[in-house]
Amino acid sequence: MGIVLNQSLKNTIITYLGFGIGAINTLYLYPVLLGATFYGLTNYITSCANVIMPLFAIGMQNTLVKFYSQYETQEEKSRFLSFTVLFPLVVIVPMLLVSLYFYDEILFFLSKKNEIVKNYVWLIPFIGLCMAYFEIFYAWARVHMHSVFGNFIKEVGLRLFSLLLLIAVYFEYLSVEGFVYATAALYLLAFLVTMFYAFHIEKPTFQFSMPKNTKEILTYTFYIILSGSVANLLLDGDKIMLNQYMIIDNIAFYSIATFIALVISVPSRAMHQIVYPITAKLMHDNKFEELNVLYKKTSINLQVVGGYVMLGIFVNINQLYEMVPKEYSGGILVVFMIGISKYFDLILGNNNAIIFNTKYYRAVLFLGVLLVAVAIGLNMVFIPMYGIMGCAFATLLSITLYSLAKLLFVVKRLHLYPFTRETIHSLVITFILFISFYFWEFPFSPIIAITCKSILITVVYTYVNYKFVISTEINNAIDLVLAKVKKFF
Template sequence: MHIFPDIATFVIFAGLQHKYMGIVRKQSLYSSISIYIGFAFGAFNLLVLMPHIFNKEQIGLTRVLIDIATLLATVASLGAVPVINKFFPFYQDYLTPKKNDLPKITIFVSALGYLLFLLFAWIFHDLIVRKFSGNSKLLIDYFYALYPLTLCILVYNMLEGFAWGLHKTIASNFWKEAGLRIVSTVILVIFGVAQLNFKLYIDLFSVPYAMAAVALLIVIWKTGELKIVGGFSSVTRRLGKRMVTFSSYVFTSHVFTLLRKMNDVLIITSVKGLAQAGLFSYATFVVNFMEVPQRSMYAITTPILATAWKNKDMAKIAELYTKSSITLSIVGMGIFGAIWLSTNNLVLFLGHGWEDISSVVFVLGIARMVDLVTGVNNQIIQTSNYWRFDFVCSILLVVLSITLNYFFVQRWDITGAAYADLITVTIFNLIRYCFIWFRFGVQPFSWKTLWVLLIGAAAILIVRQLPFMLNIYVDTIIRSGLYVLIFGASVIMANLSEDVNIMWNNLKAKVIRK
């Protein structure tokens, strides 16, 4: 699977002929490399180090803490981050850095949100204890770790918004994806060698996030583009009411979107315990490998789409929509096949008690494919003037997700949570797809999209017929490599993506010159 960083980074926007071309190519390349490095270290941490240092319940606790803190950090931001993503281009165009008051405003709002989080955590502490003390007592014992972890994630999210606006996605993606996990690897190795206790590990759990936030702050501050200024600028006075309205809707939408993505782990933790939540989180981590090109694309397209909407450039928006769909379909199908063909070896590697991870990976992988083939529909809506629509959808679908997860987990354990995610993601993206099509008259699909999926499915069926070879490592390499070869060659010969073929021809030219 090592060839996918090159594909994902080059073809995402290889065919775009805009003033952003140089920025996009450079940032997408280095950002995706950082993300894949992060996944490599994350896989080493989760699959090799942590099972040898901690038990399943302790591993589950670390996954649940991250999910809860991520949700709480989004809530505590009170909409400041989407305001940065949407309105920062206006501040850059009409104000000098010395008059840009957006950093001051968003810092104040986020600080207020974090104080409210502390207050509500204190008020509802007894309720939380009653809810999780039965199956997940360990979460109650280490609940205090959420306070610094939430703060660090909140600060980083704020800085990341400004980094995107300043086209510093290379630095932000490196620290978010690779830097965090590299620091975590160092800490885990020290704990494994020195055999330190689990409580000390949890006490230091937020350190990687704090280091990432400080590093990104230094990168942004060196640009000289952000200052803490007094008073309110003309842009704030002119757009203030619109910013408040926008932030309230999109903030609530983001909270509900995160709740939709994370309620499965919270429900599993409450109903089945931390050990099962940890197993589900492992499956989610494996499948999230498919999201790497999507996450890189989101970071880069968000400011470009915001600028395109500001300039009313529908041609650019339509082009981004179409190219994102076919590119993510190809890359996503390539990664999904390589992952699914290796799940049996993953179970053998992890050992007894991990058998359910195979079916969970398959169902979650299908859900991720649904999300990938629909391209950047989420970013298109959220950066447009129709972001209220996303707010309404998020409320309805989080109710559906929680309902499905609660009943499915009780009946089918963690596999039920995977099916609940598949149903919710499918409905969510179908609604977004129809809205963009009917409202703006653009949709990203063609017969080529169907051919990508059919070729990928056929390649999976062919490779699955191979017998087991030597050991899990050799077998994984051969299966994944053969699948990538069959799928990639078929996509290129069928000319399903002009960008992919341009990338392939450029690679051949470089090899021939050497």
């Protein structure tokens, strides 16, 4: 777990730094400088791009991680890397041609409720293509155990440059319409920078030949496309559905709430970057005892860290919404619903990495497709009735059902168990502290109140978790920090 902790820690710090910049953008700059309409439009364009991204990448980012370690010679590895980069074009080119042929129909469908979408629809495949190749080259770096730089580009770089673009809007160097186009250019830049970084790690020698196990790779890739599409539809499909039923401003209101809730999943995103290739190698080597230990460790570590983040958000949510324009304040309940669904998914540890590296992954993926259909149906029912609240409720049900299905699959099929008695202890601690702090309001300005409450929560939560030894690894990390502090003084 040494390299896992080392790179996971770096990735966590980078990701939270990115979310910190994102918080400035999301809570202050986007609503004020872009307004609800163009903020909603920007989110809609990037959400649609994220949904079609797995189709453009055709799962090669996951395929690369799964199969790369199985090749022994440098020539085989080089041939495989070439395949992962070039083969997606076989799918991308026909898809773009078909989209051009049916462009008017697509345009009408996507803009029938919000006319403003019509002028920007072509940016969706452009950004989706950039996202797809970013992920492929990021995976190229990850299989060589270089996960930090790509994570920095993804989590910090994009948000930092978005901040600069927003500043340009403030000083009227850039129009709000120009901001949407500049956002697309940022994704192109991220893809190019990551590509050259991947080439720096291992210089490419492109070969127009197929790997020796092409059939196995293509079979796996087909199901990973389903997996990625399911995951991204569950993540961003709700915003796409909102565009079909409500004015686009509501996507802006919903986006602020979901951004706040998504902070809970940051530890999982950071750890996943380095745990995924390690999980793949353990399963390939049939080291299931070590895998079970890793499963439990990732679960409890993510639960402790994620529980702290969730607790901090939930008890400060009223003060957070005092700092955004009043028209956005209807999203508090959305934060709770989306946040709980993310927390449940987070405590499953490296569950996804395990599933995607077994021969049984197909059944779960088809179940995921079914749940996406259920999610779409739920959104069609609840959005017209309850607006963004109905959208959040549909997302909560969908993600929870999908996470539960994946958990039961791993337990029943592989006899791997993520939970221990510390799991229950952590849940109890988090719940008690939430009840204790949520109704305790400080008579200060929102920033001061959030700071005071957060300091108290940090001290109490850390002490209680340390005292009850919820996570031995986190305790060891705390001991190490305390030892260094004592040595310093």
